[in-house]
Amino acid sequence: xxxxxxxxxxxxxxxxxxxxxxxxxxxxxxxxxxxxxxxxxxxxxxxxxxxxxxxxxxxxxxxxxxxxxxxxxxxxxxxxxxxxxxxxxxxxxxxxxxxxxxxxxxxxxxxxxxxxxxxxxxxxxxxxxxxxxxxxxxxxxxxxxxxxxxxxxxxxxxxxxxxxxxxxxxxxxxxxxxxxxxxxxxxxxxxxxxxxxxxxxxxxxxxxxxxxxxxxxxxxxxxxxxxxxxxxxxxxxxxxxxxxxxxxxxxxxxxxxxxxxxxxxxxxxxxxxxxxxxxxxxxxxxxxxxxxxxxxxxxxxxxxxxxxxxxxxxxxxxxx
Numbered sequence: 642x643x644x645x646x647x648x649x650x651x652x653x654x655x656x657x658x659x660x661x662x663x664x665x666x667x668x669x670x671x672x673x674x675x676x677x678x679x680x681x682x683x684x685x686x687x688x689x690x691x692x693x694x695x696x697x698x699x700x701x702x703x704x705x706x707x708x709x710x711x712x713x714x715x716x717x718x719x720x721x722x723x724x725x726x727x728x729x730x731x732x733x734x735x736x737x738x739x740x741x742x743x744x745x746x747x748x749x750x751x752x753x754x755x756x757x758x759x760x761x762x763x764x765x766x767x768x769x770x771x772x773x774x775x776x777x778x779x780x781x782x783x784x785x786x787x788x789x790x791x792x793x794x795x796x797x798x799x800x801x802x803x804x805x806x807x808x809x810x811x812x813x814x815x816x817x818x819x820x821x822x823x824x825x826x827x828x829x830x831x832x833x834x835x836x837x838x839x840x841x842x843x844x845x846x847x848x849x850x851x852x853x854x855x856x857x858x859x860x861x862x863x864x865x866x867x868x869x870x871x872x873x874x875x876x877x878x879x880x881x882x883x884x885x886x887x888x889x890x891x892x893x894x895x896x897x898x899x900x901x902x903x904x905x906x907x908x909x910x911x912x913x914x915x916x917x918x919x920x921x922x923x924x925x926x927x928x929x930x931x932x933x934x935x936x937x938x939x940x941x942x943x944x945x946x947x948x949x950x951x952x953x954x955x956x957x958x959x960x961x
Contacts, residue, residue: 647659648731648764648765649727649730649731650662650727650761650762650763650764651723651724651726651727651760651761651762652759652760652761652762653714653759653760653761654715654723656727656730662761662763664743664745664746664759665745665746667746667749668743668744668745668746668756669743669744669745669746669747669748669749669753669756670743670744670745670802672749673744673751673753673803674801674802674803674806675709675711675743675744675753675756675802675803676741676742676743676744676801676802676803677702677705677706677709677711677741677742677743677799677800677801677802678702678705678739678740678741678742678800678802679698679699679701679702679738679739679740679741679800680698680737680738680739680898680899681693681694681695681698681724681737681738681740681861681898682735682736682737682738682898682933683728683733683734683735683736683737683738683764683947684735684933684934684935684944685734685735685934686933686934686935686944686946687934687935687936688935688946689734689946689947689948690728690733690734690735690946690947690948691935691944691945691946691947692724692725692728692738692944692945692947693933693943693944693945694861694865694943695721695724695725695738695945696717696721696945697861697864698738698740698861698898699717699720699721699724699740700717701800701859701861702720702740702742702800703716703717703720704798704799705742705798705799705800705801706742706758708796708798708799709796709799709801710754711742711744711758712758713742713758713760714758714760715760720740720760720762721945723762724738724740724762725945725947727762727764728764728947729947731764733764733766735766736764736765736766736767737764737765737766737767737898737899738762738763738764739762739763739764739765740760740761740762741760741761741762741763741802742758742759742760743758743759743760743761743802744756744757744758744759745757745758745759767899769901770899770900770901770903771821771900771903775821775903776901776903776904776926777904777917777918778904778906778917778918779894779903779904779905779906779907779913779916779917779918780820780821780822780895780903780904780905780906781819781820781821781905781906781907781910782815782820782821782822782823782824782835782905782907782908783814783815783818783820783822783823783824783908783909784823784824784826784884784887784908784909785810785811785814785815785823785824785825785826785836786814787807787810787811787814787823787825788825788826788827788828788833789807789825789826789827789828789833789834789855789856789857790804790807790828790856791827791828791856792828792854792856797853797856797857797858798853798858798859800858804858805837807825808836808837809836811823811825811835811836812836812837815836822835822836822838822895822905823835823836824840824887824908825856826884827851827855827856828856830883830884831851831855831881831882831883831884832851832855832881832882832883832884832886832887833851833855833856833857834851834855834856834857834858835895835897837897837899837900838860838895838896838897838899838900838903839851839857839858839860839862839863839895839896839897840893840894840895840896841866841893841894841895841896842882842886842887842890842892842893843890843891843892843893843894843919843921843922844886844889844890844891845891846875846876846921847875847876847877847878848870848875848876848877848878848921849877849878849879849880849882849886850863850867850877850878850879850882851879851880851881851882852879852880852881854881855881855882860896860897860898861898862896862897862898862901862902863896863897865896865929865941865943866896866902866925866929867879868941869925869928869929869932870925872928872940873924873925873928875921887908887909887911887913888908888909888911890913890914891913891914891919891921892904892913892914892918892919892920892921892922893905893908893913894918894922894925894926901926901929901930901933902922902925902926902929902930904917904918904919904922904923904926906918932944
């Protein structure tokens with residue numbers, strides 16, 4: 642993922658050129674990881690640019706800040722409005738959205754309270770996280786030697802900058818050992834999640850996914866896929882899952898804002914099902930992409946259009 646190096650970034654209510662969006666090296670977040678963030682997407686739909694579940698993402702951002710006792714100087718609506726304004730000013734039709742709430746420059750003790758709480762929003766154009774082949778055929782992954790944090794050590798429900806030190810260890814280990822991704826277990830040895838993705842398992846037509854208590858981030862794409870699966874008539878169960886469920890599953894797939902819906906074809910070099918994308922994964926993938934592209938009805942109101950659909954489609958019936 643290469644950054645464009647151009648465009649505007651929103652910082653504490655001001656629009657700043659990309660190369661001028663700077664913080665002091667003594668900012669608390671650099672030394673102590675005192676920040677929370679979000680990752681959302683704007684899609685180029687049939688009816689023009691639309692943010693996918695932006696309200697849920699910004700609400701989780703505010704919730705994450707609350708868990709870390711950070712008083713955000715903007716409310717949910719103000720941040721959402723800033724995201725939309727920033728997308729329009731940058732002229733993006735589709736982009737990745739990264740709001741960040743962090744403790745800035747004042748003092749460098751462990752106590753963060755003297756430091757100001759700053760807010761920034763970045764955007765960049767970003768397509769599929771994995772290749773088209775991976776989305777259709779699946780990924781080779783491994784169980785990581787790194788476990789997720791134990792309960793009551795660091796809050797998994799918060800999308801915290803600090804939590805992603807653990808994610809980096811999982812990701813780097815997997816890459817260096819020749820895998821696309823790693824899957825972490827919780828401290829009881831049960832399934833948790835990938836380095837930055839939630840995980841689902843299909844067995845005998847039933848879809849399973851680890852619960853929030855298994856040290857996972859309560860993913861918004863995860864929630865969306867559960868909803869889509871139930872809309873399609875599938876039985877979805879959130880339950881504690883042992884690692885060996887991965888080895889005997891008919892299908893396994895990741896979900897997340899970045900990875901969207903991506904199948905897994907092997908775990909620890911054990912083939913999953915037929916060793917490629919399964920029919921249930923494909924059905925969920927297709928419905929998800931149909932919704933975010935505007936090819937299926939948005940029955941749950943997940944798309945926030947940057948302009949009215951009528952204005953976006955006037956004069957043309959074809960997709961850009």
